[in-house]
Amino acid sequence: MLRPQDTATRERKCMNGLWSFRLDPAGEGRTQGWWRSRLDEAREMPVPASYNDIVPELAVRDHVGDAWYQTTVRVPQRWAGERIVLRFDAATHRAVVWVDDVQVAEHEGGYTPFEADVTDHVQPGTEARVTVVVNNELTWESIPPGVVEDTPLGRRQNYFHDFFNYAGLHRAVWLYTTPKAHVCGIAVETGLDGGTGTVRYAVEHAGAAVVRVVLRDAAGAEVADGEGSEGLLTVPDVHPWAPGDGYLYELEAQLHDADGGLVDSYVLPVGVRTVEVRGTEFLINGEPFYFRGFGKHEDAPVRGKGHDDALMVHDFELMEWIGANSFRTSHYPYAEEVLDYADRHGIVVIDETAAVGMNVRFTMHGASGATSTYTEDTIGSATQRNHLQAIRELVARDRNHPSVVLWCVANEPDGSVPEARDYFAPLFAEFRKLDPTRPVGLVNMLADLPDKDLVTELADVVMTNRYYGWYMQTGDLAAAEVALEAELRAWVEKHHKPILVTEYGADTYAGLHSIVDMPWSEEYQVALLAMYHRVFDRIDAVVGEHIWNFADFATRPGVMRVGGNKKGVFTRERSPKSAAFAVRDRWRAAR
Numbered sequence: 326m327l328r329p330q331d332t333a334t335r336e337r338k339c340m341n342g343l344w345s346f347r348l349d350p351a352g353e354g355r356t357q358g359w360w361r362s363r364l365d366e367a368r369e370m371p372v373p374a375s376y377n378d379i380v381p382e383l384a385v386r387d388h389v390g391d392a393w394y395q396t397t398v399r400v401p402q403r404w405a406g407e408r409i410v411l412r413f414d415a416a417t418h419r420a421v422v423w424v425d426d427v428q429v430a431e432h433e434g435g436y437t438p439f440e441a442d443v444t445d446h447v448q449p450g451t452e453a454r455v456t457v458v459v460n461n462e463l464t465w466e467s468i469p470p471g472v473v474e475d476t477p478l479g480r481r482q483n484y485f486h487d488f489f490n491y492a493g494l495h496r497a498v499w500l501y502t503t504p505k506a507h508v509c510g511i512a513v514e515t516g517l518d519g520g521t522g523t524v525r526y527a528v529e530h531a532g533a534a535v536v537r538v539v540l541r542d543a544a545g546a547e548v549a550d551g552e553g554s555e556g557l558l559t560v561p562d563v564h565p566w567a568p569g570d571g572y573l574y575e576l577e578a579q580l581h582d583a584d585g586g587l588v589d590s591y592v593l594p595v596g597v598r599t600v601e602v603r604g605t606e607f608l609i610n611g612e613p614f615y616f617r618g619f620g621k622h623e624d625a626p627v628r629g630k631g632h633d634d635a636l637m638v639h640d641f642e643l644m645e646w647i648g649a650n651s652f653r654t655s656h657y658p659y660a661e662e663v664l665d666y667a668d669r670h671g672i673v674v675i676d677e678t679a680a681v682g683m684n685v686r687f688t689m690h691g692a693s694g695a696t697s698t699y700t701e702d703t704i705g706s707a708t709q710r711n712h713l714q715a716i717r718e719l720v721a722r723d724r725n726h727p728s729v730v731l732w733c734v735a736n737e738p739d740g741s742v743p744e745a746r747d748y749f750a751p752l753f754a755e756f757r758k759l760d761p762t763r764p765v766g767l768v769n770m771l772a773d774l775p776d777k778d779l780v781t782e783l784a785d786v787v788m789t790n791r792y793y794g795w796y797m798q799t800g801d802l803a804a805a806e807v808a809l810e811a812e813l814r815a816w817v818e819k820h821h822k823p824i825l826v827t828e829y830g831a832d833t834y835a836g837l838h839s840i841v842d843m844p845w846s847e848e849y850q851v852a853l854l855a856m857y858h859r860v861f862d863r864i865d866a867v868v869g870e871h872i873w874n875f876a877d878f879a880t881r882p883g884v885m886r887v888g889g890n891k892k893g894v895f896t897r898e899r900s901p902k903s904a905a906f907a908v909r910d911r912w913r914a915a916r
């Protein structure tokens with residue numbers, strides 16, 4: 326799905342700002358038709374933001390069910406005759422949308438965009454009322470899963486992942502135009518042959534038109550062109566996109582009428598690069614690449630998971646300061662602004678679905694009472710259907726980003742029961758069918774050791790989260806070092822694939838100090854990370870280190886969480902802990 330753009334033929338209007346908002350704990354709004362008039366008893370709510378921390382009330386923070394948002398938008402008079410589209414960059418975890426009295430969209434999944442053609446439901450020059458009901462319930466069918474429990478005190482949301490279940494309109498809302506005949510999708514695949522680059526393109530369009538494409542370099546000079554909805558462009562003396570060098574061409578897809586007049590134009594940034602797994606190497610443009618960076622979260626005080634450009638740029642600047650070259654979108658697809666930034670700055674991205682917490686046997690982040698993960702009453706065929714759909718929407722949204730080099734099917738699912746293979750094999754196949762150009766992986770969890778795990782065989786790389794020295798061998802880094810090294814060597818032995826350690830770290834309470842190895846102290850975090858790094862440096866197949874986490878983040882309350890998860894190298898407010906300086910020394914020296 327293409328992002329809205331202002332081009333020679335298109336215009337967009339951002340609908341961010343303060344909307345009317347009302348929680349619906351009794352679930353009455355849908356039967357009473359709250360979209361039909363102005364929301365009663367509404368308070369003001371910023372968009373984009375999670376609503377949970379805006380209001381200092383537990384009933385808002387822990388609300389389970391529907392939340393209603395409403396605004397009015399004036400449709401510009403000059404848009405008469407255009408196709409008009411209403412687009413939500415994200416509504417977590419599902420939403421229904423009305424324009425005035427008409428339902429125009431319904432969407433499942435909290436981290437991918439959806440839109441509706443509202444041309445027939447709005448009148449240029451007048452105002453339209455836009456109402457959205459956002460629902461935050463996690464069930465066995467949703468991605469991620471959870472269980473809503475009815476208790477005498479009301480409904481409670483239980484879930485099995487280690488970050489707060491923020492909800493709301495987390496990303497921008499747009500009203501935008503396209504011409505009636507318009508470009509609806511573009512897919513590019515790039516290649517390199519010596520100094521020559523290739524860009525294979527496919528343009529989908531609606532309405533009769535002639536398709537032309539023009540490829541321009543970063544200075545705006547035309548380097549190739551083509552006609553027809555599919556084709557292959559060659560770029561002599563190509564400037565490849567590479568880690569640390571976010572060089573982008575732009576591909577303009579044009580639609581022309583029979584007289585040659587321009588009907589529609591859409592401009593797609595294109596980075597020409599290749600990705601390949603060969604033996605135990607991860608190659609970008611044929612060169613071995615070593616991932617240095619973090620698992621992150623979209624998370625901040627007050628706004629929760631609401632996208633914010635200031636925070637995004639600050640986080641990227643901190644990653645540059647510390648010498649990171651990559652990150653994983655743990656544990657859900659991030660805002661498209663984030664991937665665009667990564668494209669422009671040559672930051673490498675592992676792009677993950679929102680499938681996290683699919684393991685009833687592992688109860689550290691929340692227990693469900695169930696004993697088998699993959700059954701029709703737990704993670705079953707309905708979950709798998711939603712997971713497949715999440716994969717389709719992720720690939721459709723992100724396939725053109727050069728920064729994205731690896732798809733991640735799920736984080737820490739139950740991976741050592743035979744049903745896991747049946748559940749995951751079709752998901753790997755779907756990724757590969759939709760995008761044969763990128764490797765696919767799945768992040769495994771600490772109980773799925775090389776002799777137990779049954780799903781890594783499906784993957785192109787080994788991706789593993791390990792907590793030796795934290796959840797095991799707590800405080801004993803010497804024992805942890807032995808155990809970590811033995812396990813990593815066992816992975817090499819078994820699969821002979823590149824190993825990415827996608828999480829390792831220690832909760833650290835900023836300001837707590839200790840001379841001896843003492844968990845939670847800043848010194849312990851430094852020592853634990855240094856221990857992992859020594860081991861990584863001894864094993865050639867390790868091609869990446871992503872510390873858990875970039876910054877402290879919110880979780881639900883728990884006896885192991887002190888105001889959230891404290892494994893950040895930065896605090897939630899983005900102050901450096903001692904580890905930030907130690908990691909910076911290592912990563913900057915490696916550049």
Ligand code: BDP
Nearest residue numbers: 487736737790828873890892
């Ligand atoms: C892993 C998860 C991650 C958690 C982390 C932790 O992938 O989401 O936050 O461990 O326990 O289980 O800190």
